[in-house]
Amino acid sequence: MYIIVVGAGKVGWNLARELLEKNHEVTVIESNRRRYLTVEQELEHNVTYGDASELWVLERAGIQRADMVIAVTGDDEDNMLICQVAREKYEVERIIARVNNPRNRPHFDLLGVKPSVSATDLILRLLEHEVPEYGLVHLLDLQEEQLEIIEMLLGKDSRVTGRRVGDLSMPEGSLLISVLRDGKGFVPGPDTVLEAGDEVLAVLDPGREDDLKVLFGPAVDGNGTG
């Protein structure tokens, strides 16, 4: 594949290195002269100097034949517009944009720049995974398809421990797809009895998380399963 990476910061440089190792053809575009000269010592002809916001710089880098454009500069407006122009003007099939400020994410969506990657969001996801108090972990979000897969750990006080899967009233738009027990995963049947310590995986429509949290969460006084 021919891949253009915009921005030779830590992200862009390392990305380019990995892609080159995987035998892709890569051009990195960097607008800071000093940074360009540093990176050029290693990447040589695979890095070019210029402001990728300007169309002629993109054209000189061969955007017309690029299979993919990845914009990872430290400036969200740059990343948005480079990807927008790549897709809409040069009809590049695949784009990836970096979001520096998560509050700008709606702007990326509005301009049709998808997928976009935000380090802050990734760290939050990791945090969910590492800090059990969060209870519910997002394993996969398919924004376009409007589906997500989540994982929940059942505590001793969970409302559903000791109950048959067939007896659970799963919220509409959600499905229990797997149970992880003692390091092994299996697909539960209606007769599977859930135990404390089970990790359950469910696929659901976005926005159903809270219903699942209630169902699988701790039983509240007077509202328990008995």
Next chain:
Amino acid sequence: MLSEGHQVSCLDEDPESHTRLEVGLEKGWEDLGGQFTVGTGLETDALLAAGIEKADAFIAATNGDNTNIVIAQIAQRRYEVPTVIARILDPLRAEWYRQQGMNTICPTRVAIDMLESAVREGAQREAV
């Protein structure tokens, strides 16, 4: 535009710009019915505070092309402001976004045209 009786709201990240607005005015900006909000065009809160939802026209004229192109699209697509104009210095991109239906003003293009005609006029006078 304020002196023509329009309601004008300015959004700028530099509070000092307010002083510049009042240069040459007899009364204060607000006394004349103007509005001033400190913030950037990428902040939803700032746009709302500046009154984007009831705007008939939106002008993106910061000193950054990229900022202008992004916020002009936000004004157009999210807030559906009827008239949106973006200042774009880069002639190539001004042209392309114009083709995409954006109302763009390219000061570089305007200056080139003016300079060119000034040179031609000068040459003509020389010839006479």
